[in-house]
Amino acid sequence: MQVTPNSLFSNLVRYSFSCYVSARVLTSITFLAETHLQLPNEPNHPLITEELDFSRNYVGDRGLVPIIKVLELCPMLKVLRLKNNGLRNKSIEALCTSLKQNPGSLCRLDLSHNYISTGAGKQLEALLKENTTVREINLEATKIEPEIRIRIMDTLAKR
Numbered sequence: 001m002q003v004t005p006n007s008l009f010s011n012l013v014r015y016s017f018s019c020y021v022s023a024r025v026l027t028s029i030t031f032l033a034e035t036h037l038q039l040p041n042e043p044n045h046p047l048i049t050e051e052l053d054f055s056r057n058y059v060g061d062r063g064l065v066p067i068i069k070v071l072e073l074c075p076m077l078k079v080l081r082l083k084n085n086g087l088r089n090k091s092i093e094a095l096c097t098s099l100k101q102n103p104g105s106l107c108r109l110d111l112s113h114n115y116i117s118t119g120a121g122k123q124l125e126a127l128l129k130e131n132t133t134v135r136e137i138n139l140e141a142t143k144i145e146p147e148i149r150i151r152i153m154d155t156l157a158k159r
Contacts, residue, residue: 084113092120121148
């Protein structure tokens, strides 16, 4: 059986989704990122994954770092779900920085039920100024001020 980057990626993503214990999730995501960072980065081998769902895995700020590395290898990614992962402002800043540098084709971002507040909201506003592919951001059950949420939603509504 020949292992291709896409089949390896699919199998590792399925494995990471099946892990519900925080430590095991972090380990599997780190392995996933490290494995793919060693693959040749050739234009004819893009990872065609369109959706990643890490919801309710509590990856935390440290666990988001390898996920961001994987995102850089997924130019076709359209949906990223990070709901209820214990993310804080600092991790959202890192995510926004990555999405500014590697805009790709991400359309939907779910950050709901995380511990993010005004600082993350400002980072998301700045992201939307530079990355025009994002069309939807779920910020339900966060501590981002209503004024910033409204500005983010207004920007998205104009797209």
